[in-house]
Amino acid sequence: MRTFVAVSAAIAFVFLVAMLYLAETTTVATRGYEAQRLAQQRDELRRQNALLEVESARLDSPARIDAEAKKIGLVRVATIPVVQLEPITAKR
Amino acid sequence: MTETVSPRRLRAIFALFACATLLLSLRVGYWHTLGRGELLESATDQVRNDLVLAAQRGVIRDRNGALLATTVPLRSLYAIPKRIGDHDARVAAAAALAPLLGTTSDAVLGALESGAEWLFLRRRLPEDASRAIESLGIPGLGFETEPKRLYPNDAIGAHVLGFVNDDGAGQYGVEGKYDALLRGVPGRLVVERDPKDRDLAVGLRTARAPIDGAAVDLTIDLVIQTSAERWLRDAMVKEKATGGSVIVLDPRDGAVLALASYPTYDPSAVAKADPQALMDRAVSWTYEPGSTMKAITIAAALDQHVVTPNTTYEDKGYAIIGGRRLNNALGKSYGVSTMTQILEHSANAGAVFVGSKLGAEQLRSYLLAFGFGAPTGIDVSGEAVGEVRPLAEWYPVDLGTISFGQGIAVTPLQLAAAYSAIANGGTLYRPYVVAARRDADGEHRTAPVAVRRPIGADTAATMRAMLTSTVDNGIAKDASLQRFSVAGKTGTAQIPSDDGRYLDDAYVSSFAGFVPANDPRFVVVIVLERPQSRLLGTLTAMSAFRGIALDALRSARVQPDRP
Numbered sequence: 162m163r164t165f166v167a168v169s170a171a172i173a174f175v176f177l178v179a180m181l182y183l184a185e186t187t188t189v190a191t192r193g194y195e196a197q198r199l200a201q202q203r204d205e206l207r208r209q210n211a212l213l214e215v216e217s218a219r220l221d222s223p224a225r226i227d228a229e230a231k232k233i234g235l236v237r238v239a240t241i242p243v244v245q246l247e248p249i250t251a252k253r
Numbered sequence: 254m255t256e257t258v259s260p261r262r263l264r265a266i267f268a269l270f271a272c273a274t275l276l277l278s279l280r281v282g283y284w285h286t287l288g289r290g291e292l293l294e295s296a297t298d299q300v301r302n303d304l305v306l307a308a309q310r311g312v313i314r315d316r317n318g319a320l321l322a323t324t325v326p327l328r329s330l331y332a333i334p335k336r337i338g339d340h341d342a343r344v345a346a347a348a349a350l351a352p353l354l355g356t357t358s359d360a361v362l363g364a365l366e367s368g369a370e371w372l373f374l375r376r377r378l379p380e381d382a383s384r385a386i387e388s389l390g391i392p393g394l395g396f397e398t399e400p401k402r403l404y405p406n407d408a409i410g411a412h413v414l415g416f417v418n419d420d421g422a423g424q425y426g427v428e429g430k431y432d433a434l435l436r437g438v439p440g441r442l443v444v445e446r447d448p449k450d451r452d453l454a455v456g457l458r459t460a461r462a463p464i465d466g467a468a469v470d471l472t473i474d475l476v477i478q479t480s481a482e483r484w485l486r487d488a489m490v491k492e493k494a495t496g497g498s499v500i501v502l503d504p505r506d507g508a509v510l511a512l513a514s515y516p517t518y519d520p521s522a523v524a525k526a527d528p529q530a531l532m533d534r535a536v537s538w539t540y541e542p543g544s545t546m547k548a549i550t551i552a553a554a555l556d557q558h559v560v561t562p563n564t565t566y567e568d569k570g571y572a573i574i575g576g577r578r579l580n581n582a583l584g585k586s587y588g589v590s591t592m593t594q595i596l597e598h599s600a601n602a603g604a605v606f607v608g609s610k611l612g613a614e615q616l617r618s619y620l621l622a623f624g625f626g627a628p629t630g631i632d633v634s635g636e637a638v639g640e641v642r643p644l645a646e647w648y649p650v651d652l653g654t655i656s657f658g659q660g661i662a663v664t665p666l667q668l669a670a671a672y673s674a675i676a677n678g679g680t681l682y683r684p685y686v687v688a689a690r691r692d693a694d695g696e697h698r699t700a701p702v703a704v705r706r707p708i709g710a711d712t713a714a715t716m717r718a719m720l721t722s723t724v725d726n727g728i729a730k731d732a733s734l735q736r737f738s739v740a741g742k743t744g745t746a747q748i749p750s751d752d753g754r755y756l757d758d759a760y761v762s763s764f765a766g767f768v769p770a771n772d773p774r775f776v777v778v779i780v781l782e783r784p785q786s787r788l789l790g791t792l793t794a795m796s797a798f799r800g801i802a803l804d805a806l807r808s809a810r811v812q813p814d815r816p
Contacts (some may be wrong), residue, residue, distance in 0.1 A: 197452050204326075208398070211325040212380055218320035218405035223479040240735060243813055 300445045302452075307400060308437030311466030313414060313427060315475040316508075316688055320405055322414055322428070322520075326398035327377040330354075330386060334365045334372075336393030346391045350374065353382050377401045402428075408519045410478050412533040413471070413512045413633060413686055416520035425531060427469065427686060428520075429634035434690060437466035467692035472508035472685060477501055477775075480804035481511035484797040485779065489515045492762075492784035492793050498535035498665045499797070501805060502776040504673035504767060506701035507682025509631070510775065510805070512536070512666075537635040539662040540780065543746025545765045546658030547604045548720060549671055550611070551592055553619035556712040559610040562593050562719055572605035575649025579605055579657075582745070582788070593719045596742060597727025601657045608656030613647055616655065622707035623671040624681050625663050630702075631684045639663045658746060659755075665763075669778040671707075672765045675720070676740070676773035679706045679713040721770040731795040732766055734803060736813035740773075741766020741798065743791040748783070759783045762790025768802045769814040775805045 219225065284292050313322040337346050347361035354361065354375050364374060377399055378386070386394065402417040404410075415426025423432030440463030444452045481499040489497050494515075501511035514534040518526035532538060554560045570586030572579050581587075581601050587594065595603030608616055620626065626641030640662040642651075654660040666684060674681040683702040690697050708716075720740035723729045732741050744763040747755035763780040767773040779797050784790030 194451060208326050211323060214320060215323060215325060215403050215405050221319065222406045222409070223476050224406060224409055224483070227479070227483070241807060243736075 297445070300447075302442075302444055302446050304442045304444070306440035306442050306461075306463045308439050308463035309465040310400070310402065310417070310421070310437065311435040311690075312468045313435075314468070314470050315473045315478070316471060316510075317474065318470075319475040321410055321471065321473070321475070322402060322404050324400050324402050324417075327380070327401045328383040328396040329376040329399050330374045330378055330383065331395050331397060332365060332372055332374050333370065333393045333395070335370065337365065337391065338393070340366075346394075349389055349391065350386065353385050354378075402521070404520045406475065406479075407521070408517050409475070409482055410473060410512075411517050411520050412514040412535065413473055413478075413509070414520055415634065416523050418523070424523075425533070425635065426633050427471065430632055431469060431687065431690075435466040435469065438464040440464070464693070467690040469687055470689040470691070472503070472510065472688045473512070474510045474805075474808065476808040477801070477805045478511040478513065480808075481513040481801050482515075482517070484800040484804075485513045485515050488779070488781055488793045488797040492781055492786060492790055494781045494784045494790070496534050496538070496782035498533075498538070498778075498780050499801065500535050500665050500669040500776075500778045501801065502669045502673050502684060504676035504682075504773045504776045507670065507673065507684045508688065508701070509684050509686045511801075512633075512686070533633070533635060534780070534782075535665045536631060536633055537637050537664070539637050539639045539664050540761045540782070541659050541661060541746045541749065542663050542668055542763065543658040543744035543761065544599045544601075544604075545668060545672075545742050545744035545763055545778075546661065546663075547596060547599065547607075547656070548675065548716060548742050548765075549620065549623055549625075550604055550607050550616065550656045551595065551719070552623075552675060552708050552712055552716045553616060554607045554611045555592075555715055556619070556708040557611060557615055560592050560607060562715055563591050565589050565591055566603060566606045568598075568600055568602050570602065572602040572653060574605055574609065574653035575651075577650040577653070579650070579653050593722050594727075596719055596723040599728045599743060604657035605653040608652050611656075613644060613652045616652065617641060617644055617647075619707060620655075620661065622681070622705060623674060624667055624704065624707075625661065625671070629664075629666055629670050629684050630704075631666060632687050636666070637664050639667055658744060665778050665780045668763075668765055669776050672767060672778065673776045674707055675713050675716045676767040676776050677713070678710045679708045681705050681707055717770055717773075720766070724766065724770075729764070729766070729795060731792055732764060732798050734768065734799060734806075736815050737768050737802075737806060737811075738770035738814050739766055739768050739802070740770035743795065745788055745791055758787065760787055760790060762794050764791060764794040764798045766798055766802075768806060769811065771814050774809060774811055775802060777801050777805075 310324040315321055334343065337343050343365045344362060347358040347365060350361050351358040361374065364372060383396060404414065413426050415424055415428035417428055418424050421436065423429045423435060428435065440461045443459045446452060481501055485497050485499045497515045499511060499513040503510055512535050516527060516530040518530040568587040568590045570581050570584050579601055582599065587598050587600055590598065590600065590603055595607065620641050626639055628636045628638050651660050670681060670684055681704045683704050685699055687699055689699060717740050720742060721738055724733050724739045724741050729741050729743050733739050742765055746761045748759045748761060750756050761780060761782050762784050765778045767776040777798050779794045781790050781794055784793060786793065
C-alpha cells in the first residue's frame, strides 16, 4: 500500500511539474504573441506619426502658404515699417 | 494437416528482420549523434526566418528645424490572383481598384490575369488610397510596407538635397555626399515562426538591432530657399533663359542659406525629370563671369597698393593691350575716371588699366587666393573646379580680358565665396551646407573653416564702400533697397562657342552683391544663362537680387541701416 501511495505521489508530482512547465511555456508564447502585436501597433503608430509629420511639413511649407495666400487675393507688403527701440525707451 | 515452416526459412526471416532492425538502429543512432546537427538545421530551416532589419534613413532638416527629407514606410499593394476568385470576381475587383490606383480596370485585370501567382499591383501607395483599398475587403489582396523618401516641400531645395534612388542609395546633393552617414547600418533578426507566420517568443532567436542613419541639420533656411527659387523661376520665365542659379551665403562663416538651380526637378519623382535638370548649376556648372570679376581685380590692386579708390585714368572707351583693342560695353567712353567709377560704369577699359597696373602674375595669384580655379570644398556632390589657366598659357591680351572676367571660368558658388571674403573683412570661408549631424553619440556641429585671407581688412572695407557706391550711384542702381545699404556689381559675359570665339548674340547675365553693405548678413549671387533681353538681362538679375535680399532681411529681422 505504501508503495502504491509513493508511486502515485511521484506520478502526481511529475504531472504537476510537467503542467507547470507547459503553463510557463504557453504563457511565454502567448506573451510573445502579445509583444509582437504591440510591436506591430507601435510600428504602425510610428508610421502614422511620420506621415503626419510629413503632412504638417507640407502644410507649413512657405511655397504652399505663398500659393494659398495668392489664391485668396493677399499680396506681399511693399515695406515693413520698423520701429526703433531707442526713442521709445527714451520717452519712458 | 498442418504445414510447418522450415527452420532454415525461419532463420532467414529472422536474419532479415535483424539486419533491417540493425540498419534502422544505426540510422537512428546516426541522426541522434553525428547527424544531429544536420537534422536540426534542416528542421529549423522550415520554421526559421532570417530577416534583414532595414535601418531608418536619417532625416534632413533646415537650420530652423523644418523638415526637408524623411523616410516613411508606405504600403505597397500585392495580389494573389487565385485567392481573389474566378474571372467574374477578378473583373469586379479590377473595376473597384482601378479608380483608387488611378488606372483603367483593363490594366488591373490584365495584371490579375497575367498568370502570376503573386504580384505587386502598385508600390508605395498614398495613405488615403491604401486605406480605401483596405476598406474594400477584397480577398487575395494584401499590403507590404516599403520605405519611401519623402520631400514635403516638393522641388524646393532639390539641388542641395539630391535624391534617393530605387536601391535606397543617395544621389547628388547632400543625399549623395552624406549617403554613408544617412543610410545607417542594417540589422539582422533570426527567429522561428509558427504556421501563421508569427514570431515565436520561445526557441531560436538572435538579433542585431539596426543602427539608424544620422539626422542632418542643414545651414539652408527654408524661407530664404523658397524665396530664392521663386525669384529665380520668375526671372527665368520672364527672360526665357536656358538656365539659372542663385546662391545665398552667410559671409560671416560661409554657411549656405539657399542654393537654387533652374531647371529643377521633384526629388520624389526623379524618373520624370529632364536629365539636364539634375545638374546643380550653382555648384557643378562654370561660366565666364564678366564684370562681376572687376571687383576682384580692383580688390587685388588695392591690396597691392598699386591703385587707390581715387586713382584716375583717362577712359577713351577702349584699351589696347597685347596689340588688341578691348572696348567698353556699347563703346561708351567716360573721360577721367576714378577706380570707384570703373565699378560704377562697369568700364572694361578701366579694368584693363587696373589689370595692367597689377600685372598678370599678381592678378593670377589673387584669383587663386580668392578661390577661383579650385573646388571650394563645399559638402555637396559634383562640384566643378572652373579654370584659371597657368601663366604660361596666357596671351598678353588675357591680362586685359581676365581683368573684366572673360577668359576665366568660375562657378556661381566660387563667386559668392569670393564676394563673401570682401563682405566679411577679407576671410575666404569654405562654404558648407551641413550645420550638424545627430546620431547615437549626440550632436556634432560643423565648425566653419576659414581657408585664407586673400585681402586685408582695410582693402575689404574700401571695396565694400566702392561696391556700395556702384549700387547707389552707378550701373547697379536697380539693386538698391529702401532703408538698407546694398553693395554689388552686375555682370554681362559673352559665351564662348565651340570654335573658341564668342557667340554674337548670347550672354550670361549676373549680379553679385551683399546686404546690408555696412554689416553684411547675406551675399547673393544670381546668374541667368542666355536671357532673351540679352544685355539687359542684368536688370532682371538685379530685380531678383532685390526680392531675395528683402525676403532674407525680413526673415532674419535685420534692422534697417539707413533712414
